[in-house]
Amino acid sequence: MNVKRRDKKGRILRVGESQRQDGRYQFKYTDFGGKPKTVYSWRLDKNDPTPAGKKHEPSLREKEKTIAYNQFHGIASSGRNMTVLELVKKYVSTKTGVRSNTKAGYQTVINYLANDSFGKEMGSRRIDTVKQSDAKIWLIKLQEEQGKSYSVIHSYRGILRPAFRMAVDDDLITKNPFDFELHTVIVNDSVKREAISRDQERKFLEFIKNDNHFQKYYDPILILFKTGLRISEFAGLTKDSIDFIGHRIIVDHQLLRTSQMKYVIEPPKTGNGIRMVPMTPEVEMSFRRILGGRAIPKVEPLIDGYSGFLFLDKNGMPMVALHWEKYFEHIVEKYNKIYREPMPKITPHVCRHTFCSNMAKSGMNPKMLQYIMGHGDISVTLDTYTHADFDDAWNEMQRVTAANAIKK
Numbered sequence: 386m387n388v389k390r391r392d393k394k395g396r397i398l399r400v401g402e403s404q405r406q407d408g409r410y411q412f413k414y415t416d417f418g419g420k421p422k423t424v425y426s427w428r429l430d431k432n433d434p435t436p437a438g439k440k441h442e443p444s445l446r447e448k449e450k451t452i453a454y455n456q457f458h459g460i461a462s463s464g465r466n467m468t469v470l471e472l473v474k475k476y477v478s479t480k481t482g483v484r485s486n487t488k489a490g491y492q493t494v495i496n497y498l499a500n501d502s503f504g505k506e507m508g509s510r511r512i513d514t515v516k517q518s519d520a521k522i523w524l525i526k527l528q529e530e531q532g533k534s535y536s537v538i539h540s541y542r543g544i545l546r547p548a549f550r551m552a553v554d555d556d557l558i559t560k561n562p563f564d565f566e567l568h569t570v571i572v573n574d575s576v577k578r579e580a581i582s583r584d585q586e587r588k589f590l591e592f593i594k595n596d597n598h599f600q601k602y603y604d605p606i607l608i609l610f611k612t613g614l615r616i617s618e619f620a621g622l623t624k625d626s627i628d629f630i631g632h633r634i635i636v637d638h639q640l641l642r643t644s645q646m647k648y649v650i651e652p653p654k655t656g657n658g659i660r661m662v663p664m665t666p667e668v669e670m671s672f673r674r675i676l677g678g679r680a681i682p683k684v685e686p687l688i689d690g691y692s693g694f695l696f697l698d699k700n701g702m703p704m705v706a707l708h709w710e711k712y713f714e715h716i717v718e719k720y721n722k723i724y725r726e727p728m729p730k731i732t733p734h735v736c737r738h739t740f741c742s743n744m745a746k747s748g749m750n751p752k753m754l755q756y757i758m759g760h761g762d763i764s765v766t767l768d769t770y771t772h773a774d775f776d777d778a779w780n781e782m783q784r785v786t787a788a789n790a791i792k793k
Contacts, residue, residue: 392429402429402445408436410445414452424448455559467557469515469545470498470508476548484651485643494544503531512549513558520545520562521570528571535573542567580742581729586610589728592720599716604671605696605709609733611668613740613758616706616733617641618653624693627664627672634662636759640688642705650689655761662757709733741766 428444498508546563621640694703755766
């Protein structure tokens, strides 16, 4: 006759369950690899109280339920002992053919999880032990204790979330702890780059044109304001990119320089990035002056089959985004030392945003503007139309009213 085993309260224990002398419960089972495993809890059932002085955790039978679910669905309850750092490395290894900037971003996160003392706090953890609350607290500490910006944290989470999603798909864990909206957890302290006004644009260009030192940058900066090119697209322009007969700029690549100082040519940022940007007569004149004043180097730099770059540095290599960002910084700094009414921060991207904003306010068809900007999503273009104030609304109202009056 089989005698059913019972705990100290007289409750019948199931197969694999037992209670130790100190009152703690344990459950023995066999994992995927045929290895014996044991889980423990001070409570048998979820309704049992936690003994005084003991850590509250799921009851033994709650743990058994999780084990049974994982075994039924082929999920490794221990995440196969994989750490967060190992998971991220595995995820990155699956991302082949990515752009150089993206690859550099992956390596930055790996380095942080591997080498920074705070990063190791997450990187060394076993993936199945990371709960959503753990992920949120870690991101909050990144901002509040480590001083990381919202954009940096967004980049980190942008790799950790798909990495954990891969772990879910691989049946290593059941839930993705990083699957939540970032703005609900940390403060978005990003400074949105706004377009400058037409008057500010005019004053800024006039200052550059008349400054003895910075006037050599007048034509390039005017082109940035009047075409909306991305700075990497602008840096990649060659003599063959300018079509004076068709009055257009041929945009089919961008020039980047990696952290290892390697120059690379890549396709434009989005699928819609390959395009023809119309040139106004003013822009054409600027390009003619640039080409007419371009010094012929002893050796034309050749980058991935492209040569004849319009802008070369003192070493005879193509200028990249960093060059132009520094020029803008120095120009604004000098301007603000001279004039009482300072200029806001102006960057190559502000030029692009200003162009887009001006075209939107002038009534350009959104789809045409999307094409010129090379936006992959029309919502990005339409977002520019929301950057309007009362004067914009008033002018548009007057224009529509006048047009309706003519129709009548």
